[in-house]
Amino acid sequence: MTATEPRFAHGRPTLSIDLEALTANYRLLQAQAPGAELAGVVKADGYGLGAIPVTRALIAAGCRTFFVAHLDEALALRAAFPAIALAVLNGVYPGSEEEFAQQRLSPVLNTPGEVARYAAFARTRDTRLPAILHLDTGMTRLGLNTRQAETVLQAWPATLDLDLVMSHLACGEKPDHPLTSAQRQRFVTRTDGIAESTRRSLANSAGVFLGAAYQFDLCRPGIALYGGNPTEQAENPMRAVIRLDAPILQTHDVADDATIGYGATYPLARDGRAVTVALGYADGLLRAGSNRARARLAGYDLPFAGRVSMDLITLDASHVPANILAVAEHVTFFDEVNTIDTYAQHAGTIAYEVLTRLGARFTRRHTGVLGA
Ligand SMILES: *Cc1c(COP(=O)(O)O)cnc(C)c1O
Numbered sequence: 001m002t003a004t005e006p007r008f009a010h011g012r013p014t015l016s017i018d019l020e021a022l023t024a025n026y027r028l029l030q031a032q033a034p035g036a037e038l039a040g041v042v043k044a045d046g047y048g049l050g051a052i053p054v055t056r057a058l059i060a061a062g063c064r065t066f067f068v069a070h071l072d073e074a075l076a077l078r079a080a081f082p083a084i085a086l087a088v089l090n091g092v093y094p095g096s097e098e099e100f101a102q103q104r105l106s107p108v109l110n111t112p113g114e115v116a117r118y119a120a121f122a123r124t125r126d127t128r129l130p131a132i133l134h135l136d137t138g139m140t141r142l143g144l145n146t147r148q149a150e151t152v153l154q155a156w157p158a159t160l161d162l163d164l165v166m167s168h169l170a171c172g173e174k175p176d177h178p179l180t181s182a183q184r185q186r187f188v189t190r191t192d193g194i195a196e197s198t199r200r201s202l203a204n205s206a207g208v209f210l211g212a213a214y215q216f217d218l219c220r221p222g223i224a225l226y227g228g229n230p231t232e233q234a235e236n237p238m239r240a241v242i243r244l245d246a247p248i249l250q251t252h253d254v255a256d257d258a259t260i261g262y263g264a265t266y267p268l269a270r271d272g273r274a275v276t277v278a279l280g281y282a283d284g285l286l287r288a289g290s291n292r293a294r295a296r297l298a299g300y301d302l303p304f305a306g307r308v309s310m311d312l313i314t315l316d317a318s319h320v321p322a323n324i325l326a327v328a329e330h331v332t333f334f335d336e337v338n339t340i341d342t343y344a345q346h347a348g349t350i351a352y353e354v355l356t357r358l359g360a361r362f363t364r365r366h367t368g369v370l371g372a
Pocket of ligand 1: 043204
């Protein structure tokens with residue numbers, strides 16, 4: 001490392017995204033569901049990790065079908081990857097039909113009106129278009145209810161090719177929750193007797209780990225690909241994908257009793273030590289982690305000391321030996337040891353939110369086979 005090659009360009013934190021770990025997670029999920037196609041859910045910019053590099057890596061691992069939430073997310077991926085199958089979970093908003101057809105996107109149709117509208121559009125073009133149908137089996141978020149499903153499936157429009165029928169689990173990470181098996185049963189009942197050419201999909205990441213009965217023809221994992229724990233009770237079988245390092249801007253040797261940060265919420269005894277790093281809630285480090293979460297330095301835990309500021313966090317480094325602290329350049333926020341799930345727990349949220357809140361001020365480094 002020379003003076004012209006700083007580890008942290010312009011003092012920015014570095015978010016490292018390990019595409020090799022991502023593809024290992026894809027293969028592990030595929031091994032869990034050997035009889036099903038394993039799609040990749042890359043909505044919200046690949047859960048904040050970069051939809052383009054994530055998709056490129058998953059394609060190399062054998063993934064062929066991708067789910068996003070918004071049309072715009074699909075258009076960005078289509079421009080980069082002409083050959084993949086792309087499904088849009090939020091469906092086809094009125095006025096967007098032409099773009100779906102032109103860009104070969106499959107809308108996930110969530111209401112009877114949406115089915116009718118997309119079928120009518122296909123008729124005006126004198127063509128058949130691929131579509132996915134979403135059945136609501138107990139989440140009351142998107143999808144057709146029992147009555148609507150019956151009506152729509154009985155008179156499925158000739159202009160739409162029903163490639164996939166799907167539903168979504170509300171409590172997949174709780175195998176013993178009565179709704180989990182009830183949703184599966186409803187899904188089976190409602191899709192019973194459906195055409196051979198229509199495939200079925202129920203499982204998200206957690207669903208993959210519920211076994212073959214939940215995997216059907218296609219699984220739709222998201223969080224597990226990115227290293228989040230898909231099994232609430234068990235140890236995380238997935239590899240960590242992100243690592244977040246932030247440069248130390250200042251080290252404090254406390255000469256007198258002190259408090260740390262806004263609101264003076266963290267007392268630091270005389271002779272205590274602390275470090276302040278260039279990372280804050282504007283970077284997505286949830287303020288709810290104040291006084292609860294921790295970072296790591298050379299194998300030591302550093303508790304968040306006081307409130308997270310917009311651009312800065314101060315950490316209690318009192319038990320880090322002085323000689324180590326003297327040469328330390330950075331601390332690590334997420335890695336294999338201090339996981340995104342641990343941080344989420346401390347901040348009262350879930351790994352999904354930790355990932356998708358990650359901000360835009362980092363240096364983003366994609367590593368592994370296809371990384372830059
Ligand atoms: C986000 C989403 C997924 C992926 O869920 P994970 O829990 O991240 O695996 C799958 N299906 C639907 C409908 C989704 O909205």
